[in-house]
Amino acid sequence: MKKTLAIAPMMDWTDRHCRFFHRQLTGRALLYTEMVVADAVIHGARERLLGFDDVEHPVALQLGGSDPAKLAEAARIGEAFGYDEINLNVGCPSDRVQSGTFGACLMKTPDLVAECVAAMKASVKIPVTVKCRIGVDDQDPEPALDTLADGVLAAGADALWVHARKAWLEGLSPKENRDIPPLDYARVYRLKARKPNEFIGINGGIQSLAEASAHLGHVDGVMLGRAAYHTPGILTGVDAAFYGEVAAAFDYPALIDAMAGYAARHIERGGRLGHITRHMVGLFHGLPGARRFRQILSTDANKPGAGPEVLKSAFAAIDFTAVEADAA
Numbered sequence: 001m002k003k004t005l006a007i008a009p010m011m012d013w014t015d016r017h018c019r020f021f022h023r024q025l026t027g028r029a030l031l032y033t034e035m036v037v038a039d040a041v042i043h044g045a046r047e048r049l050l051g052f053d054d055v056e057h058p059v060a061l062q063l064g065g066s067d068p069a070k071l072a073e074a075a076r077i078g079e080a081f082g083y084d085e086i087n088l089n090v091g092c093p094s095d096r097v098q099s100g101t102f103g104a105c106l107m108k109t110p111d112l113v114a115e116c117v118a119a120m121k122a123s124v125k126i127p128v129t130v131k132c133r134i135g136v137d138d139q140d141p142e143p144a145l146d147t148l149a150d151g152v153l154a155a156g157a158d159a160l161w162v163h164a165r166k167a168w169l170e171g172l173s174p175k176e177n178r179d180i181p182p183l184d185y186a187r188v189y190r191l192k193a194r195k196p197n198e199f200i201g202i203n204g205g206i207q208s209l210a211e212a213s214a215h216l217g218h219v220d221g222v223m224l225g226r227a228a229y230h231t232p233g234i235l236t237g238v239d240a241a242f243y244g245e246v247a248a249a250f251d252y253p254a255l256i257d258a259m260a261g262y263a264a265r266h267i268e269r270g271g272r273l274g275h276i277t278r279h280m281v282g283l284f285h286g287l288p289g290a291r292r293f294r295q296i297l298s299t300d301a302n303k304p305g306a307g308p309e310v311l312k313s314a315f316a317a318i319d320f321t322a323v324e325a326d327a328a
Contacts, residue, residue: 004221025235038065060085068119104167114151127158159199292317
């Protein structure tokens with residue numbers, strides 16, 4: 001089964017500007033949108049919610065919802081927009097998700113999740129996948145995850161991505177739930193052993209490409225979340241490490257040109273430079289010039305009228321010979 005390295009869907013972070021930036025760092029990783037609620041897809045400003053740059057492929061649309069008919073319609077709309085995959089969110093524990101009866105609370109209604117998957121599969125030709133937790137609240141993760149997995153895979157899900165931590169909907173804030181309770185990677189490994197012919201991917205707390213590679217000895221895919229966002233420079237090693245491409249020095253001049261051109265187009269359409277640069281501040285984490293790079297992107301890029309020249313100024317603060325030496 002083909003191994004996959006993906007960048008996890010992250011609310012308020014993996015917007016189209018973030019994905020364009022990440023795609024400059026890796027040409028092969030699977031990208032995911034933020035979660036978009038099915039009702040918003042159906043009734044909202046679709047271009048604003050779903051629009052993306054062709055360079056982002058392969059890119060998956062993550063939907064939130066619990067109504068099979070609405071999810072099917074939203075999936076059809078996403079397919080028409082050109083997305084490569086539709087993913088159903090059964091893992092997010094935030095208050096606003098719970099109030100809409102979707103996200104992690106759906107772990108408690110696996111039959112409904114299976115109905116949603118079946119409806120989406122019937123409505124599109126592209127893959128339909130699910131992202132879930134190992135359980136919620138007081139559920140025992142052994143039967144809870146098996147029951148959900150059995151249902152969605154029987155309904156036709158093409159992959160199941162599992163965040164290897166319980167979601168606590170009562171008693172913990174979403175922030176606290178990032179660290180409590182402990183991650184349980186072994187539970188996801190057991191699911192894969194039980195489902196050897198199905199795609200099972202893992203997510204949660206994975207900090208490096210070396211860790212990702214180790215997980216791929218047990219499962220079919222790995223999602224990087226916060227590590228990819230806060231230290232995006234690690235993504236420059238993905239294509240060689242996971243997709244068999246020849247390792248080579250990363251082309252930073254091409255990155256500078258691509259991001260400056262993208263910023264210029266965004267500004268011409270009425271956008272602001274800060275919409276893009278907020279995703280880039282951690283690019284050179286720990287390397288000479290990184291502090292100045294962050295300062296420029298955090299201050300000058302957010303000033304009225306800031307343009308691509310600010311981005312180029314930030315890159316000029318970096319000693320690229322040191323960056324290349326670190327990569328080697």
